[in-house]
Amino acid sequence: MIRLISSLSVALAMMLVPASAEPAALTKAREGHVTKLLKKESEDQAAPDPPKGVFEKISYTSPAGKLVAYISPAPKDGKKHPLVIWLTGGFGNSISQIAWEDMPPENDQSAAAFRKAGLAMMYPSLRGGNDNPGSKEGFYGEVDDVLAAINHAAKLPWVDPQRIYLGGHSTGGTLALLVAEAAPEKRLRAVFAFGPVEDPAGYGQEILPYDLKNAKERRLRAPLHYLDAITCTTLVMEGADGNADSLKALERRNRNKNGKLGFITVEGEDHFTILGPTNGLLATKILADKGDECSITITAGEISAATAQAKADNFQPKGDLRAKGTGIGIVFYYAPDPLVPPMEALRKAVEKEMKGTPVFDSFDDATEPPFIVMMEEQAPLKDYPVPDEDYFQYKGHGLDEAEVKAIQKTSRASIVMLVTPADGLWQRAKAFNKVAHAYAVATGAHVWDSATRECFHRDAWKARRIDTWGSGEIPDIRHQITIHSYENGDSGHVRSVTLGMEKFALPDVAVERSVKSENRSVGGIINVFCQTIAKDSVLEDPSKFTLSLDALPAALAKDYRETLIEGGSGKADLAIMRGTPDEGDTDNAQVALDFRHGKGADDDERRAEIVHRFWGSKDEIFGIEHDDAIERASEEARRKLTAMKADFRKGLPVGSNLMVKGPFARDDEGSEWMWVEVLKWSDDDVLSGSLQNTPFHIKNLKAGANVSVKLAEAFDYILRNPDGSMEGNKTGELMQEQLKERGEE
Structure with missing residues (x-):
């Protein structure tokens, strides 16, 4: 799968290719040319058999020989049908289960939308792919292979040869565009090229088999x-x-003069999100395309609407979120050697805490779950490296500086995994935590939780993972998982996702968009949801899931209720969506919490309204006289803010956020001064971000709204540091003194 390629490398490749005075057809230009390859590569892996009734595995004849393909079963209704030929991305020249896999709409490279609309499809593999003859030629002979696949399809008795459509994505889009340039007139009805490049040389010599120095x-x-x-x-x-x-x-x-070549760029979408919804649109248009000439057109607006609708409808399916089983993995590091033989220590710990559970030193010898496997990697560690020392500042628990340095020199990593079915999982998970502690004490090891990516001193492991479990079957989930929050993209918003739910055969949970000042409250909602599905993992209505503290065990509900503030109900309706794992997420299943049931004009306002309604909020308004002391403090705040610009735009440290107080015009007269979390800082000193207060005198403005404050009009700031300390808000201190003097504090 190819992600984004470097536009600079493509541009350089373009500069190296001389422009032609007279454009020529690709087929004519290739006449008599025999490509020369620097290397000959092929895959040598048979295409998997497709599900019966979905596709048939066939072969078609190209200049390279017999090549494998998937094709829809013949309808056997005596009619001629349109056919879509699809070229997947990547450099494998192969076909695989991607043709029938269920993929999320934001990254649907299967092109299944055509098949689901009732259209016949063909997925041809190419030379050098699967176990085909020939070698990969990097967009040369592959053009001939696709033309051969088109010819094969056109001769099938149930295919309408006048209605063959070709589509492709990424490298497949580039190849589809080349085929459009090489195909005889009337051979193809239409071509849909998603995300092609203008010159494949930009992919680089390491990937391509031909000589990039040969113009x-x-x-x-x-x-x-x-x-x-x-x-x-x-x-x-x-x-x-x-x-x-x-x-x-x-x-x-583009110098094409026939008006049939169009280019569409869709704002807000990327190389992958555009695919599934657009193919759904195209499928509808193909079914209606029955005239003498192709009638298919499409606009960026249509695609934007389709992608927005696909995201809105991407609910998690009803049913049980819990998997049938899971593996719980722990890695042990030493300082630098184990005090006793590792396997001996493990067997003793298992005998005490999980009596009867078999222990193996290889998965090859394992029986039916539940069982435990122990493996080892000798230093220097490649598969399970010890994190560098800086990591422990955020993800280390209970280790002092000397211990952190000591485990950098560990002689080995011992990997212990419990493989268990979902039935009885909670009891086994609790016992396995105790096994890990007993083993760590016996060997002098420190404990790495591979699911949450945290490292513990053995005493900290006991305190966090065992002592907090309690006497109930299901633990307080907050102490068994962690939440990773980080800036996602350049909007200044953050994405939050759990790590560790896989230990309980449950999906990890994400909130795709919030602001840093909401980290605690959004994290709390995630934790309550995780606790809820730990107790009952069946979703009855994902489109409207009522999250309530009342559904939690009484002691936990009481604990959470003590954190509510004014107006907090501890209850809200959420939509549960299919998750979209981001780079760096675990391989675990994932769901996302959606705040569409909140009140507001956009996602940010709706999320803020639900967060405030669930946990409560306290906004007060005071009439304050801006005396000389307050004005001087405000001027000093602006000077300090100005000095922060470069650091903010470079990126504040993890765990930091910046807020400014600015004026907003009231509906009657005057200004209402409110706090804004700064997400962007423009060249001309406009600070944009998320409104943190609920206005009293501005009817059409809500907390969470995207607003802006000019630096010159900023009244004060608050900088929250990673250690929890705060800088700024000197005007606030002076205002409190003023209120105290007036007896209004």
């Missing part, structure tokens, strides 16, 4: 030189956050 080899693979040769409807599409630079380069070089 002709490059040119014959670069679609930007042959756009004039396209004779069928061809739509080139990409998200603005994807390979948009490549799409712009293609559009600039």
Whole structure:
């Protein structure tokens, strides 16, 4: 799978390819040319058998020989049907289960939308892919393979040869564009190229098999030189956050005069999110495309609406969230050697805490779950490296500086995993925590929780993972998992996701968008949800899930209720969506909490309203005289803010956030001064972010709204540091003194 490629590398490749005075058809340009490869590569892995009734595995004949393909079963209704041929991304030239896998709409590379709409499909593999003959040629001979697949399809008695459509994504989109340039007139009804590049040379010599120094080899693979040769409807599409630079380069070089070549860039989407919803749109348009000429057109607005709807409808399916079983993995590091033989210590600990559970030193010897496996990796560690010393500042528990330094020199990593079915999991998980502690005490090891990515001194492990469990079957989940919050993208918003729910065969839980000042309250909602599904993992209505402290065990509910403030109900309706794992997330299943049932004009306002309604909020308004002392403090705050600009734009330390107080025009007259969490700081000193207060005198403004304050109008600031300390708000201190003097504190 190819993610974004470097627009700079593509641009450099373009500069190396000489421009042609007269554009020529790709097929004509390739006549007589025999490509020369620097290396010959092939996959040598058979295509898996598709599900019966979904696809059939066939072969088609190309110049390279017999190549494998998937194709829809023949309808056997005596009619001619349209067919969509789909080219997947990547450099494998292979087909796989991606053709029928259920993929999330924000990254649906299966093109299943066509099949689900009732259209027939074909997925051809190419030379050098799967166990096919030939070698990969990097966008050269592969063009001939796709043309051969089209010819094969056109001869099938149930396929309408006048309604064959070709689509592809990423490298598949580049290849589809090249095929559009090489195909004879009328051979294809339309081509849909998602996220192609203008010149594959930008992928780099390490990936490509031909010589990038050979200008002709490059040119014959670069679609930007042959756009004039396209004779069928061809739509080139990409998200603005994807390979948009490549799409712009293609559009600039377009000299096609037949009006059938279109370029669509969709704001707010990327290389992957555009795919599934757009294919759904295209499927509908193909079904209606029955005239003599192709009638398919599409706009960026249509795609934006479709992607928005797909995201809105992407609910987690009803039913049980719990998997049938799981593995709980712990890694032990020593300082630097174990005090006793590891396997001996493990067997003693298991005999005491999990009597009867078999222990193996290899998965090959394991029986049916539950069982425990112990493996070891000798230093220097590659698979299970000890984190560097800085890591322990945030993810280390109970280790002093000397201990952190000592385990950097560990002689080995001992990996212990409990494999267990879901039935009886809570009891086994609790016992396994005790096994880990007993083992760590016996061997002098420190404990790495591979699910939460935290390292514990053995005493801290006991305090956090064992002592907090309590006498009930299900623990206080807060002490068994962690929540990772980090800035996601350049909007200044943060994404929060749990780590550790996999230990209990449950999905990890994410909130895709919030602000730093909400970390505690959003994290609390995540924890309450995790506790709720730990008790009852069955979702009856994911579109409207009532989260309530009343559903928790009495002692836990009481603990949470003590944190509520004015107006907090401890209850809210959420939507439970399919999760979209981000880079760095675990391989565990994932769900996302959606705040669409809140009141507000956009996602931020709706989330803020639910957070405030669940936990409560306290906003007060005071009439304060801005005396000389307060004005001087405000001027000093602006000077300090100005000095922070470079550090803020570079990125505040993890755990920090900045708020400014600014004026907002009241509905009657005057200003209401409110706090804004700063998410962006522009060149011209406009600080934009999330409104932190609920206005008293401004009807159409709500907490969570995206607002701006000019630096020159900022009244004060608060900088929260990672250690919890705060800087600023000197005007607030003076105001409190003023209120105290007036007896209004």
